[in-house]
Amino acid sequence: MGQADGPESDKARERIIETASRLFASLGYDGTSAQTIADAAGLGIATVTELAGDKRDIYLTVMRRNYLATQAILDSAFTAFTPDRAGVLLVVDRFLDFYIDHPEVPELWIHRWLSDAADITGVEAQFLKPLRDRVNNAIQGIVSPDADVKVTTETIVWCVRGFVVGGMLTPEGEPHGPRNIVYLQRFRAYLHQLVTRLLGLDG
Template sequence: MASSDSGRERILDAATRLFSALGYDGTSTRMIAEAAGLNVATVAYHVGGKRDLYLAVMERAHETERAALEAAFATYTPDVKGLLDIVDAYADFCLSRPEIPALWMHRWLSDATDVAHLEEQYVRPLMQMVTDAARKIVPADVDVEYVVWTVIWATHGFGCGGVLDADGNRAGVNDPQAVARFRRNIRRIVALAIGAPEQAMG
């Protein structure tokens, strides 16, 4: 049997891949065990049942995302450039870890509806961190929450689905040109939404 830590991580890695690809409802514990190269009993020993696996995957995803945001805020300056740097950092995180946005995308599509507390536990605190910072530097008439949600919707959508190029081929996180265009565009959208000067758009 694998050591406790390495066995658990191996299982969570497999569960993350499957939950992000198929959703909670489309994934079974047996599928996770097979993807991890283990039997169902070993999975249960290390992590528990399917719900336990999902909660552990979402907790790990949240901790990873929170660490990335906290690192970005460690060098944050309370001005337009600082806010746009946070947008860049968030986009970079999502595009480098597309499985994490994919986990949340499945929830948006009514996946795992019996696990109802995760948005309140994980999404709201991170949203609060960003919206509190933004409210200090943007005009009062800007709907800060919707600006932040626009970044989330666009970034998650691009990370999971990409865009169609002129030939009808899908270009996404593995296409450097498409990524560069996306990053420029989302930065410009936010800059325009908060009334930033042209030179801040980058």
């Protein structure tokens, strides 16, 4: 049995991926070295490479895990989905709640907006497009004929990522994010209004 096999190796591999996810979300892929991941995980660089691969391999594992987690949330939402305004808002709420519970996911995607990991191509096509297509296809038939479903979906994602990561400014200029219940309720109400109007679901 090699070092990369067995329960202890599985635990170590999991620690590597979880550690890398936090570091990539905080520092970006380009700002995180394989040695930094190894040090933060409390392992030697050779062990990290044997158990999880090089930095690129680890990054793709992190992004795939986030994709699967998001897919699971959509699975749950679409189980209860109804082809009407309430069903669409259910999906939107589940997406918002998922990002609130896992802020590292929007942080990772925002880093890619800023050209982080630009040498790793195809990530959006592999891990974002299938999710977008699923949502777009589910709601296309129940919205106003002149609604631009694809742009609306992107707008929802932009808004939710921005709120979860950056928050909203108070009148005094202080940022408050989703941990502030007042601002969360205000943002959720606005998001419902935005979606309803852009998709023509208000009657």
